[in-house]
Each structure stands twice: as structure tokens, then as C-alpha cells.
Amino acid sequence: MYKYYGIALIILLIDQWTKWLVVKNMELSERISVWDPWLGLLSHRNRGAAWGMLEGQMWIFFIVTIVVVIGIIYYFHKHSKGKHFFAVSLMVLLGGTLGNFIDRLFRGEVVDFIDVLIPLVNYHFPIFNIADAALTISIMMIIIVLFMEERAEKKKVK
Numbered sequence: 001m002y003k004y005y006g007i008a009l010i011i012l013l014i015d016q017w018t019k020w021l022v023v024k025n026m027e028l029s030e031r032i033s034v035w036d037p038w039l040g041l042l043s044h045r046n047r048g049a050a051w052g053m054l055e056g057q058m059w060i061f062f063i064v065t066i067v068v069v070i071g072i073i074y075y076f077h078k079h080s081k082g083k084h085f086f087a088v089s090l091m092v093l094l095g096g097t098l099g100n101f102i103d104r105l106f107r108g109e110v111v112d113f114i115d116v117l118i119p120l121v122n123y124h125f126p127i128f129n130i131a132d133a134a135l136t137i138s139i140m141m142i143i144i145v146l147f148m149e150e151r152a153e154k155k156k157v158k
Helices: 002-025 058-079 084-107 130-157
Strands: 031-035 039-046 110-118 123-128
Touching: 002 039, 002 084, 002 110, 002 130, 039 123, 058 084, 084 110, 084 130, 110 130
Parallel strands: none
Antiparallel strands: 031 039, 039 110, 110 123
16 A cells, blocks of 8 residues: 555655756746747746635645645545555645645745646646646546546446
8 A cells, every 4th residue: 555655755756856956947937948839847936826826825725735635645545445546646646735835835935837838729828837737637537536436336226
């Protein structure tokens, strides 16, 4: 069971390493084009949640994050035995959660740097980081798990 924690650790390390690289090597608001104009690295700081909501309310983030981390660990140990995909999804969620928590705790803000433009709809996606990507991917994984479990339950009933 504990081997899954390595997934969270890897995500956390990659997240913190990439943020360190951005802080060390880029000026704030500096943009490096990767695939112009659709993808770039943009040094940005966020003192709130997604899209800058609740800016400056760090105490809320600390409380919520601690509760979420406890919940993830509880669900992992109580409900993921024998469920590899669910266990992985919870550890991806844990890695992403801790990545942004460390930023808030030690920097007072979250370092964001992935800048994406979606050309078909001309939408400039909010700047994000590895932890944010892990959070999004893990939520999609958990939705898949829930859908698959519901489907399996319906098959049992028939």
C-alpha cells in the first residue's frame, strides 16, 4: 500500500523543482515561447486559489488543505485496497495538493508558469503549474473510478 506514496512524492518533487527553476531563472512576468503562440512559460505568482479567487486569504487555504490531505489519506487507506487506479488517483491528488500547499506555506503565493492559448476558441487558459495539472488529472481519474463503480453496481443488481 505504501508504495503508492511514491507517486505523490514524484509529483511533489517535479512540481517544486519546476517552480524553483522558474523562480531562479525567470523574471516575474517574463514569457518564454515554447510553441508560439499556443504554449509558453510565463513566470506568474498567484496569492489566491484558481483564477486568483480568495486572494490574501491564506488561513483558509491552510485549513482546507490540511482537511483535504487528511481526507485523501483516510480514503486511501480505507477505500483503495485492491483498487489500483483509485489508489493512483488519490496519490496524484495528494502530490498536487501538497505542491501548492508548500508554495503557500513558504512563499506566501503559488508559482504558476504554464501558459496555454486554445486557438480554436481563442481562449487564453489561466496560467497553471504541475500541481494544478495533477489536481485536474486526479479529479478526472476519480470521476472515472466513480463512474466505473456505479456501472459495476448496476450490473450486480441486474
